Amino acid sequence: MTSAATLGHLAADSTTAAAESQGFLSPTGVEVAFLLVGLVTFGAAVVTVTTRQLVHAALWLVVALGGLAVEYLLLTAEFIAWVQVLIYVGAVVVLILFGLMLTRAPIGRSPDADSGNRWAALTVAVAAAAALVWVVVDAFRTTWIDLDGPAAGSTAVTGASLFQNWVLPFEALSVLLLAALVGAIVLSRRAKANHVTEAGRPTGPNGSGKDGVR
Amino acid sequence: MHLAYPAVLSVLLFCTGLYGVLARRNAILVLMSVELMLNAVNLNLVAFDVWLSKAAEETLHSGQALTLFTIAIAAAEIGIGLAIVLAVHRNRGTSDIDKLRDTAEGPDGEDPGTGASATGPAAEKAEATA
Amino acid sequence: MTTTTLAVLVPVLPFLGAAAGLLLGRSAPGFARPLAVLPTLAALVLAVPVAARQGGGRAVDAVTELTPTGSVPVELALHIDGFAALVAVLVGCVATCVQIYSTGYLRDDPRYPSYAALVSLFTSAMFLVVYSGDLMVLLVGWEIMGICSYFLVGHYWETSEARAASLKAFLVTKLGDVPFLIGLLALATEAGSFRITKILGAVASGSLEHPTLIALLLLAGVAGKSAQFPLHTWLPDAMAGPTPVSALIHAATMVAAGVYFIARLLPFFQASRAAMVVLAVMAAVTMLGSALAALAQDDIKRVLAYSTIGQLGYMTGALATGDRGAAVFHLLTHGAFKALLFLAAGVIIHAAGTNSLAAMSRMRGLRDRVPDAYWTMTVALLALAAIPPFSGFFSKESVLVVAEHVATGHTGNAPGAAGWTVLLAGLVTALLTAAYATRLWLLAFRGRGAEAPDHGRQPVVMNAVLWLLAVPSLALGGLAFRLLPDWFDGHDLTPTLTTSVLGTGVALVGGIVTYGAWRHTTARAARLPLGAVAAHPEGDAALVEAEAIASHTPAYGDIAHAPDPSDPGRLLLGPLHRHAAVGFHLDAVYTTLFVRPVRAGASLVRFLDREVVDTYVRGAGTLPRVLGTAVRRAQTGNVQTYVSALLAGTVVLAVAAVLVATGA
Secondary structure, X not given: OOOXXXXXXXXXXXXXXXXXXXXXXXXXXXXXXXXXXXXXXXXXXXXXXXXXXHHHHHHHHHHHHHHHHHHHHHOOOHHHHHHHHHHHHHHHHHHHHHHHHHOOOOOOEOOXXXXXXXXXXXXXXXXXXXXXXXXXXXXXXXXXXXXXXXXXXXXXXXHHHHHHHOHHHHHHHHHHHHHHHHHHHHHHHHHHXXXXXXXXXOOOOOHHHHHHHO | OEOHHHHHHHHHHHHHHHHHHHHEXXXXXXXXXXXXXXXXXXXXXXXXXXXXXXXXXOOOOHHHHHHHHHHHHHHHHHHHHHHHHHHHHXXXXXXXXXXXXXXXXXXXXXXXXXXXXXXXXXXXXXXXXX | OOHHHHHHHHHHHHHHHHHHHHHHOOOOHHHHHHHHHHHHHHHHHHHHHHHHHHOOOOOEEEEEOOOOXXXXXXXXXXXXOHHHHHHHHHHHHHHHHHHHHHHHHOOOOOOHHHHHHHHHHHHHHHXXXXXXXXXXXXXXHHXXXXXXXXXXXXXXXXXXXXXXXXHHHHHHHHHHHHHHHHHHHHHHHHHOOOEHHHHHHHHHOOOOOOHHHXXXXXXXXXXXXXXXXXXXXXXXXXHHXXXXXXXXXXXXXXXXXXXXXXXXXXXXXXXXXXXXXXXXXXXXXXXXXXXXXXXHOOEHHHHHHHHHHHXXXXXXXXXXXXXXXXXXXXXXXXXXXXXXXXXXXXXXXXXXXXXXXXXXOXXXXXXXXXXXXXXXXXHHHHHHOOOOOOHHHHHHHHHHHHHHHHHOOOOOOXXXXXXXXXXXXXXXXXXXXXXXXXXHHHXXXXXXXXXXXXXXXOOHHHHHHHHHHHHHHHHHHHHHOOOHHHHOOOOOOOOOHHHHHHHHHHHHHHHHHHHHHHHHHHHHHOOOOOOOOOOOOOOOHXXXXXXXXXXXXXXXXXXXXXXXXXXXXXXXHOOHHHHHHOOOOHHHHXXXXXXXXXXXXXXXXXXXXXXXXXXXXXXXXXXXXXHHXXXXXXXXXXXHHHHHHHHHHHHHHHHHHHHHHHOO
């Protein structure tokens, strides 16, 4: 969709020259695909935050996240796309479903899924969206992404960048994950230990005293 | 590809998540909305990274690296968040955010003087027992 | 050592003694007595050579400036002329006697260390006043004396009389000190210096613009400190303090400081004839009123207090006639015999267990119980009554002589009217003085009735001090009146025949008339039992005195006088007795004029504060309270509401920022 000459223009100067060669209302094939998948993604997201059935919300979230993975692919960031599928769709959503079940979320329509704050929330969200869309469109009206040439997000490129330039943050991130793991275990286990102690020693001469101390 | 497409999509997803965070009652649904917001940011990062890697010949790929970090942190966040929600649900029997109002002021229409005097000793007693 | 070094050490030694006494008094009570007596004694020993070296010649002047202090410099200056040297010896002598006496008088007092330290501090301040050549430094000593007097009058602070008396003494003297300070500042501004020598130089060159105004302002402070009319009312009440304190502070030294101050600056006061006339009238009113009041008092110490006021009146009278030699001569002899009178009165109060003359007049044989006090007090009373050849005769004669000289126009030092005023008032006061001295002696030592209680021997130190002071009371006047003019201005202090005959004659008349009245009334005394004695006669003298003072009002209905029909003073004064007993209602007048308006003002301020100011304060609190209630309603505890508000604000701010950035 762009030529080598356009690339040179883009790199060298501002994008006014490129805007002449790119019709604003003449979308290319990738743009059309992006637009369609984007619509699906946005729709799924809207359903996620509005549906009254909690489990459906989680499932619609899968659709939205999957749509995003497709968008990543269209933006030539293939490694990110697969990570998105693996972690979000594979892990996070499963975790959320577990959470819904453990908190005994009602199956089926629950009439009180939205709080009384919804109209204020809607106002704020719409205002924020309007402001942001206005700003973003105004700012990047004449900016094009050059998707030709070698993929910008191939696994080789991402890996090289990650392990050449981002090694230290990457390792720090592993510590963070470890901490999160320990934290999650501690948060869950402590309540369980309490429960076990109370169940194991329901009556005792000094049971209540120890509870009081603890 | 026009940069406005991913940017606008990102904005819309972010505001959808925003609405979910503000309007949803169930804490897990709020967490899901937070995930939507994070993903909107991720889309932004990826889009701008691809643009800059070509337009400015940037080879650091900071956008993609940050995206990976965000995904990892989001995974950690959802784990911790769910653990907290489970603990709250176990202790309170509910995970509805608008029912967790321990930080609220006293009942409406109460006289400030008596309200202060009523909450003062109660707070002291709570401290003493703690 | 040079004279200057010696003179500097004189005030410093008692000050160090006071500091050490205050520091060590609680931890090492064994040192309290040496620390009290020795520095004062050393100061006396040093003051004597200072006086000997000065010798009445040129004044010793030394000055050093520690640091610049603005437009008019404040300097540490010594100005020792003959007056200063001799007054310092008197102060050292009386202070030493009082310190020695106090070791016996306050034998068992738990607060003795702080008492002795305060007396030492007072002595140091008095030395400072005497030697200082700089008025600002003099004022420092002046105020330290005032605060020491406050503390010492309130030594028996357990009794309400002592508390009230100390407050009254402090407030009344401060009432005089405020104009005094203003006057000092005005004087220094006009003369360009606080140095006495420079001020006197400015007076000599006639460069002062408002001598009358400044002199009257200074006179207010002098009247407060020297207990002159109309600010004298604190002195009789100050007798609620321990007797040694009365002897040192309220008889011999501090109250003489005002007289001494005028004596130092007399040329300045002479520059204003109006001030001299005011001074003469003040002296005359003080003399007559206090002598009449003294004749009606029942408390032996109050008699002596009014007597002190009257004798100070003689001194101011001498100053009003422009002769400071006579004034300081009387100051010296009076300091000696009045200290003796007070100390002997302390012994008598201890022995009798009461301070009431009415009660003493119903005791037989009191003089046999305290022979030392009896003989020494007789000497001192004769000196007070100005009977030759006792010292009071010569000094009082010198006052009368100068008054007569001024009245008859021999000298132009002062207006003739002032001379006549002082002369007449002095003669009448001499009569009254002899009368109340005789009354005191008769009532205290010639009582009839029950045997006086036996409280054992008085401490040796107390009696020894009495004899020590009896010597100058007896002989100082006769020995010194020829020598003193060398030290003073050179005016002759020798008695003249006219005034001697007149003065001694009226004194004898006063004494004889009182004796006759006493013979007439004493027969009734036996018929009316009266009197109360202390509950703990075996205690030390201070305890007995405190109890005597505290029990006077319950026993007689008043702190000053007793309803005793056998009192010769009652017969002599007739209808005047009732008014004289309460000091001619001056306290009542002050209550009406000052105390009540102040109290009314205070209650008005209280009302305004409670009802008016507080209303505004409460009203100001209402609006924030209403606003707070409104804000409280926003605190729902719903986190989503908070986040909504937060994000809405963020959006608004972001839009505003964008609009500003794009210039829209």
